[in-house]
Amino acid sequence: MRGNFKTEAVVLRSIRYGEADRIVHLYSATRGRIGAIAKGSRRPKSRFGGRLEPFFRLNLVLYEGRGELLTVTGASTVDGHGTLRSNGAALGAAGRACDAVLRLLDSGEANEAAYNLLCTYLALLDADPESASAPGAALAFRLKLALAAGFSPELASCASCGEADHLAAFSGSAGGVVCASCEGGGFPFSEEAHRFMVDALARPLSEAPAAERRVAAQADRAITETLDHHAHVHLRAAA
Numbered sequence: 001m002r003g004n005f006k007t008e009a010v011v012l013r014s015i016r017y018g019e020a021d022r023i024v025h026l027y028s029a030t031r032g033r034i035g036a037i038a039k040g041s042r043r044p045k046s047r048f049g050g051r052l053e054p055f056f057r058l059n060l061v062l063y064e065g066r067g068e069l070l071t072v073t074g075a076s077t078v079d080g081h082g083t084l085r086s087n088g089a090a091l092g093a094a095g096r097a098c099d100a101v102l103r104l105l106d107s108g109e110a111n112e113a114a115y116n117l118l119c120t121y122l123a124l125l126d127a128d129p130e131s132a133s134a135p136g137a138a139l140a141f142r143l144k145l146a147l148a149a150g151f152s153p154e155l156a157s158c159a160s161c162g163e164a165d166h167l168a169a170f171s172g173s174a175g176g177v178v179c180a181s182c183e184g185g186g187f188p189f190s191e192e193a194h195r196f197m198v199d200a201l202a203r204p205l206s207e208a209p210a211a212e213r214r215v216a217a218q219a220d221r222a223i224t225e226t227l228d229h230h231a232h233v234h235l236r237a238a239a
């Protein structure tokens with residue numbers, strides 16, 4: 001696989017390296033997670049300009065050699081998401097989204113659903129930065145990301161015994177909603193939080209349901225505990 005190849009990718013994290021270089025953590029359309037070095041990218045006249053920064057969506061040319069890190073040899077901007085950068089809440093939401101992708105998706109295999117979801121969420125935050133102050137879309141993003149990574153919580157019936165009724169609690173270790181007889185180890189989970197999660201998964205991200213604070217907190221806890229137990233990944237609170 002040595003040589004140059006092209007892919008689209010989002011910059012998740014950008015770290016200064018040495019005197020003038022930068023190491024970027026990327027989530028790519030065709031190769032999943034990629035770590036790459038951009039040599040000379042911190043020089044004032046670098047051909048990369050300022051585009052190797054978090055939240056940039058780029059068309060990249062990457063060189064793959066013997067080492068673990070690839071080398072960025074070309075970069076052009078698909079979308080810089082300049083508007084979201086002017087809003088603190090949107091910046092925070094974009095940062096948490098990229099952090100969740102970093103923690104949850106570390107494979108070098110393409111995951112088209114995860115890539116498209118990340119691009120959609122960044123585009124939504126950029127189109128309407130104020131939307132970041134409501135937790136609905138942030139939680140819907142995280143839930144859909146868990147689904148794309150293969151760790152979606154069980155919401156249709158009791159995750160322990162399969163019972164379809166009296167689903168009053170959520171258990172991260174069981175990986176979903178649990179019924180009244182299986183609720184040991186779970187936490188109380190309201191009907192509203194349950195409905196929020198079902199709706200958030202069913203609807204496109206741009207139509208994510210709104211959630212009041214108490215509902216959002218329960219949904220956030222449900223997603224976080226599921227990923228703790230099943231993906232062995234701990235995410236910061238979504239909102």
Ligand SMILES: [Zn+2]
Binds near residue numbers: 158159161162163
């Ligand atoms: Zn049960």
